[in-house]
Amino acid sequence: MKILVTGATGYAGSRVSAALARDGHSVLGLARDTASAAARALTSAEVTPVEGDFVKPDTWRGHLDGVDAVVHLLMEMSDPYGGDQRLFAELQAAQERDGRTRHLVFTTGISSYGRTGLPLMDESSPGDPESPIGFRFQLEQELAATGLPHTIVRPGFMYGGTATTSMTGQWFASAEAGTPVFYGDTDKHWSWVHIEDLAEAYVRILDNPAVVDGETFVIADEQRLRALDVQRAAVRAAGYSGEITLESAQAGGMLQMAADQDELVTSAKARRLLGWTPRHLAITDAIDVHYRAWKAAQPVS
Structure with a gap:
């Protein structure tokens, strides 16, 4: 298949691409700057960087020509x-232009x-509409209403x-700076997933997208870890032995x-449908391995 990946130079996008x-x-990887180090890394992974700014559809609309699928792996914070x-509208318009269907793998998240x-x-659990990013469930519903072939992925942390x-990257950096902070409820538990x-x-979804058309998948491991305990392990791996400051979620x-x-x-x-x-x-x-991997990716000062 020929696949366009949005957010391809980002954390998840680069590994998925x-x-x-x-x-x-x-695989085509959408990048604002195809000469950047992140775009060059795509090339070394045998992904073809293509220039475009997601907030400006006219810069990437042409990249939809001839593709069989689009993997959407970014949240544009400005809108x-x-x-x-706009992504849904562009895919509908492209289908109307050439009669070609493109399977959209749309990423939201468990938050x-x-x-x-x-x-x-x-996947069947209802979301809280008062959640600060609960609108992403509304987007899932709007996508289903378009009739576009699609699969929804909700990753864990x-x-x-x-x-x-990753939250872990923030924790590693704050530990090295000597200022680790935990935000919000100290007893909350999160589900995680390794990026690979x-x-x-x-x-697995794109090996046979027709089989999972219209399906939603939660992707996370089966651990039930308290977030504060994970942060403590992360800051210790980064060499910090002091206390973690506790702040409100609003402060974060x-x-x-x-x-x-x-x-x-x-x-x-x-597990059942995708194996x-x-x-x-x-x-x-x-956690020490994950810290070293994060550390190795930091720019040399």
Whole structure:
């Protein structure tokens, strides 16, 4: 298949793009600057960087020509709702132009659920519309209403590799600076997923997208870890031995507020329909390895 990946130079996008290329697909990676180091890294992973700015559809509309699928792996913070709506509209317009269907793999996340009060959530669990990013569930519904071929992926908290937008990357950096902070409820528990295990889920979806058309998959491991315990392990791996400062979720901004509750999920459906099983059992099993990987990706001062 020929696949266009948005957010291809980002944390998840770079690993998903590379995994799809390894699986034999022809992968185009959308990048604002195809001469950047991140875009060059795509090239070394046998992904073809193509220039375009997601907020300006006229810069990437032409890249939809001839593709069989689009993997959407970014949230445009300047207009997260409208940006995704424009993506849906562009895909509909492209189909009307050439009659070609393009399977959209649309990524949201488990923080979209918000405060559900449920001990364990799956694909059928209702979200809390009051969640700061609950609008992403509304976008899922709008996508279904378009009639576009699609699959929805809701990842758990990502970790591993460069960890550039992972909570763990923030924890490692704050530990090195001597200022680690934990935001919100100290007893909340999160489900996690290693970035390579997540990439494998996208590969399995696009190996036979017609089979999973219209389906939603939660992708996370089966651990039930307290977020503060994970942060403690992360800062210790980074060499910090002091106390972690506790702050309100509000002090951490929108994304901390969106994640300020238990977010425990099961991926039984992905195991059953995709044959997906995480190879990394728990983030805390090799936290020192994850720290070294993050450290190696930091620019040399």
